[in-house]
Amino acid sequence: MSTLVIAEHDNASLKGTTLNAVAAAQALGADIDILVAGGSCDGAAQAAAAVPGIGKVLVADNAAYEHQLAENISLLVAEVGAAYDNIVAPATANCKNFMPRVAALLDVAQISDITAVDSADTFERPIYAGNVIATVQSADAKKVITVRTTAFDAVASEGGSATVEACGAVHDAGISAFVGEEVAVSDRPELTSADVVISGGRGMQNGENFKLLEGIADKLGAAIGASRAAVDAGFVPNDMQVGQTGKIVAPDLYIAVGISGAIQHLAGMKDSKVIVAINKDEDAPIFQVADYGLVADLFDALPELESKI
Amino acid sequence: MKVLVAVKRVVDYNVKVRAKADGSDVDLNNVKMAINPFCEIGVEEAVRLKEAGTASEVIAVSVGDKSCQEQIRTALALGADRGIQVETDGNVEPLVVAKLLKGVVDKEEPALVILGKQSIDGDNNQTGQMLAALAGMGQGTFASEVAIDGDKVKVTREVDGGLQTVSLNLPAVVTTDLRLNEPRYASLPNIMKAKKKPLDVYTPEDLGVTVTTHLTQLKVKPPAERQAGIKVESVDELVDKLKNEAKVIS
Numbered sequence: 001m002s003t004l005v006i007a008e009h010d011n012a013s014l015k016g017t018t019l020n021a022v023a024a025a026q027a028l029g030a031d032i033d034i035l036v037a038g039g040s041c042d043g044a045a046q047a048a049a050a051v052p053g054i055g056k057v058l059v060a061d062n063a064a065y066e067h068q069l070a071e072n073i074s075l076l077v078a079e080v081g082a083a084y085d086n087i088v089a090p091a092t093a094n095c096k097n098f099m100p101r102v103a104a105l106l107d108v109a110q111i112s113d114i115t116a117v118d119s120a121d122t123f124e125r126p127i128y129a130g131n132v133i134a135t136v137q138s139a140d141a142k143k144v145i146t147v148r149t150t151a152f153d154a155v156a157s158e159g160g161s162a163t164v165e166a167c168g169a170v171h172d173a174g175i176s177a178f179v180g181e182e183v184a185v186s187d188r189p190e191l192t193s194a195d196v197v198i199s200g201g202r203g204m205q206n207g208e209n210f211k212l213l214e215g216i217a218d219k220l221g222a223a224i225g226a227s228r229a230a231v232d233a234g235f236v237p238n239d240m241q242v243g244q245t246g247k248i249v250a251p252d253l254y255i256a257v258g259i260s261g262a263i264q265h266l267a268g269m270k271d272s273k274v275i276v277a278i279n280k281d282e283d284a285p286i287f288q289v290a291d292y293g294l295v296a297d298l299f300d301a302l303p304e305l306e307s308k309i
Numbered sequence: 310m311k312v313l314v315a316v317k318r319v320v321d322y323n324v325k326v327r328a329k330a331d332g333s334d335v336d337l338n339n340v341k342m343a344i345n346p347f348c349e350i351g352v353e354e355a356v357r358l359k360e361a362g363t364a365s366e367v368i369a370v371s372v373g374d375k376s377c378q379e380q381i382r383t384a385l386a387l388g389a390d391r392g393i394q395v396e397t398d399g400n401v402e403p404l405v406v407a408k409l410l411k412g413v414v415d416k417e418e419p420a421l422v423i424l425g426k427q428s429i430d431g432d433n434n435q436t437g438q439m440l441a442a443l444a445g446m447g448q449g450t451f452a453s454e455v456a457i458d459g460d461k462v463k464v465t466r467e468v469d470g471g472l473q474t475v476s477l478n479l480p481a482v483v484t485t486d487l488r489l490n491e492p493r494y495a496s497l498p499n500i501m502k503a504k505k506k507p508l509d510v511y512t513p514e515d516l517g518v519t520v521t522t523h524l525t526q527l528k529v530k531p532p533a534e535r536q537a538g539i540k541v542e543s544v545d546e547l548v549d550k551l552k553n554e555a556k557v558i559s
């Protein structure tokens with residue numbers, strides 16, 4: 001048995017989510033190789049080679065893969081993945097984009113967002129916004145899997161010395177082109193891997209007021225998240241959204257401020273270790289999942305909290 | 310140009326679905342069903358393209374048993390011109406839905422196919438990408454902006470770091486994110502008119518597709534329960550608890 005893990009990276013370095021996907025791959029019990037597909041991605045390839053327990057790192061370094069266009073990457077992964085029993089990737093926006101394409105090219109199902117490996121063909125995955133956990137069994141000889149990264153503890157990033165070799169043909173489907181991107185740059189930890197997350201909702205009233213969260217985030221080394229309502233209202237960019245259809249987080253501490261606790265929001269954060277809710281409505285559903293609830297006006301509570309931590 | 314929109318019948322997004330006590334399946338007895346919210350956004354986008362004179366016809370398609378005709382009628386009431394139901398025994402897997410939709414695409418030859426990014430029951434996030442692969446089309450997933458530009462479509466996508474814009478040759482597949490638009494409500498006259506709009510029914514055989522099963526749901530269970538928490542009286546108490554009880558800050 002063999003497993004190919006598809007690396008999530010930014011060409012220069014490996015994203016932490018790759019280490020969670022490797023952990024899930026280990027649970028499958030097979031030999032693991034990593035595929036790094038990108039453009040000028042040697043940095044990411046070297047980082048992948050340092051992950052312990054990896055057989056080899058396969059690198060497809062070509063301009064066609066630089067921006068991870070699904071039309072091109074999927075052809076590559078289907079070609080390289082043909083030799084493997086399992087193809088595993090973290091359930092990031094990027095991998096969610098091309099992995100189902102890979103599955104369709106191979107004529108197999110994709111098993112999305114697994115949270116546990118019961119056996120080589122049986123997996124657990126949340127459905128209905130995480131209100132239900134389904135156990136599913138795959139009848140396909142080859143399994144295409146995306147991994148909910150918060151459900152698998154990252155493996156170590158250092159200590160290995162896998163061989164690195166070039167692989168795959170250059171696949172340029174010629175039907176899509178990268179035009180541009182607007183990527184938020186921030187000195188804060190990444191939302192999906194931060195130990196502490198503080199999120200604001202519609203109760204924040206506007207984007208300017210998110211500054212009230214920043215001071216606390218600075219002191220706690222926290223990432224800042226948001227509810228969909230805050231994103232929709234234009235307070236903050238979409239990449240800060242936590243929830244069923246946004247990012248899934250499970251930090252040691254999650255602080256929800258001015259967030260009511262809709263099921264779609266809870267789906268993205270209720271596996272956090274400790275949850276704090278600050279809301280002026282004592283009946284807000286967020287209090288049902290909060291370990292510590294503070295019924296207060298956030299405009300009073302936040303400055304006080306910042307001064308006391 | 311023709312636009313095809315895939316709409317799925319799912320449980321209403323306000324319903325908190327639970328596992329049955331015996332773990333055999335989820336309990337969907339007497340729950341409200343609706344059009345998947347992302348599909349509703351897809352219909353709205355298609356109808357706007359028609360209103361702008363870009364699209365000539367909007368076709369709503371759903372895969373499922375007869376009850377999904379209700380959601381096709383909703384799409385017709387929102388402004389789609391005609392409907393197609395592909396008749397199956399209940400829910401089928403994303404790969405099969407994609408194959409069936411590919412069959413419809415071959416028949417109708419739309420320039421643009423719009424799907425939701427995710428169905429809120431299975432949370433799969435697969436069908437649009439699979440359809441694009443099977444049809445050899447480009448894909449603009451998780452779209453927050455769609456602009457037709459001659460024989461191409463420019464799609465702004467919600468990605469992990471922010472936004473990415475891609476340009477795709479037409480025909481292409483787009484999957485919708487929540488910010489793409491705000492769907493209208495169907496007016497009563499339009500609901501009445503929708504009843505008279507054409508709705509064709511195909512079987513998988515008509516489309517040359519065999520319905521297969523790749524994944525079997527063995528059982529379901531509720532997620533891990535959280536311990537009930539407490540309300541603290543003040544910021545001081547909160548800070549004390551976080552430091553000394555939960556030990557998550559120092």
Ligand SMILES: Cc1cc2nc3c(=O)[nH]c(=O)nc-3n(C[C@H](O)[C@H](O)[C@H](O)COP(=O)(O)OP(=O)(O)OC[C@H]3O[C@@H](n4cnc5c(N)ncnc54)[C@H](O)[C@@H]3O)c2cc1C
Nearest residue numbers: 201202203227228229243244245258259260264265280298
């Ligand atoms: C298909 C679909 C997918 C979705 N996916 C997501 C998702 O991934 N993530 C997500 O978050 N949502 C998602 N939503 C939206 C979700 O249903 C809710 O609408 C949203 O989470 C509500 O955000 P909110 O709690 O910030 O706003 P509201 O529900 O409006 O709550 C605001 C809260 O702030 C409190 N408040 C107001 N002023 C103050 C103050 N001064 N001090 C203290 N508290 C105050 C209020 O008491 C209230 O509880 C989705 C919806 C749909 C239909």
Ligand SMILES: Nc1ncnc2c1ncn2[C@@H]1O[C@H](COP(=O)(O)O)[C@@H](O)[C@H]1O
Nearest residue numbers: 315316372424425427428433434435436
């Ligand atoms: N049975 C179905 N009938 C019509 N469209 C569907 C069906 N299943 C999935 N889709 C489309 O595919 C999208 C994504 O679904 P999924 O891949 O299941 O998350 C949905 O929003 C629909 O647009």
